[in-house]
Amino acid sequence: MEPGKDLYDEIKGNWHLKVFTKQQPLILELGCGKGEYTLGLAHAFPHRNHIGVDIKGDRLWVGSGRALKEGIQNAAFLRAQIQFLEHFFKKGEIDEIWVTFPDPRPKEKDEKRRLTSPRFLAIYQNLLKPDGWLKFKTDNTELFNYTLGLINQKKISVKNMNFTHDLYDSEYVDEHFEIKTKYERKFAALGETIKYLKFQFQ
Numbered sequence: 001m002e003p004g005k006d007l008y009d010e011i012k013g014n015w016h017l018k019v020f021t022k023q024q025p026l027i028l029e030l031g032c033g034k035g036e037y038t039l040g041l042a043h044a045f046p047h048r049n050h051i052g053v054d055i056k057g058d059r060l061w062v063g064s065g066r067a068l069k070e071g072i073q074n075a076a077f078l079r080a081q082i083q084f085l086e087h088f089f090k091k092g093e094i095d096e097i098w099v100t101f102p103d104p105r106p107k108e109k110d111e112k113r114r115l116t117s118p119r120f121l122a123i124y125q126n127l128l129k130p131d132g133w134l135k136f137k138t139d140n141t142e143l144f145n146y147t148l149g150l151i152n153q154k155k156i157s158v159k160n161m162n163f164t165h166d167l168y169d170s171e172y173v174d175e176h177f178e179i180k181t182k183y184e185r186k187f188a189a190l191g192e193t194i195k196y197l198k199f200q201f202q
């Protein structure tokens, strides 16, 4: 789904009617790059519909091509800026959101561009079902601590929060579902641990 294509401006509320063959829970991956995680989840969870979102068409092309080639019916890709997600999804329509290895944006002036900054989290809260999960994976300690800091400072209100600074040496290890993207493999090879946080909005 990208600008200029049929349905791009009419897809809001119509994902189940127009894109997927089965009405199933909707899972988003934000900043999905080449869609490795979206496709991995689609394989692991055939009874859910998965949508990878990214702004870079060449990366989405790789994921969409794989989905077509492998005949995957429960995955789709949306080319869009994540700040405009509400143009494509209805309030409370999403069951789970994954933010996987987002750009860390370390400069203070770029805080509002971080995919876990308050303005993005407000969008996710609006789109998620009341008990929907936000799941966040990163190799980047600063971005991880920044996100935990927002919660500790009560800039966002959450429940059922769990986190680990080392996913593969934690009780949440099963929650990687045997999926590792190129970014994850690259940073793990450099000796970075993978940090993982999940919560529901209050």
Ligand SMILES: C[S@@+](CC[C@H](N)C(=O)[O-])C[C@H]1O[C@@H](n2cnc3c(N)ncnc32)[C@H](O)[C@@H]1O
Pocket: 030, 031, 032, 033, 034, 036, 053, 054, 055, 056, 059, 080, 081, 082, 083, 100, 101, 102, 103, 181, 182, 183, 184
């Ligand atoms: C570091 S890559 C990670 C890709 C993928 N999640 C992975 O693990 O391989 C970050 C991705 O987020 C996308 N991205 C960053 N900010 C975005 C935004 N505001 N809207 C849409 N995509 C964005 C970039 O285009 C890039 O593909």
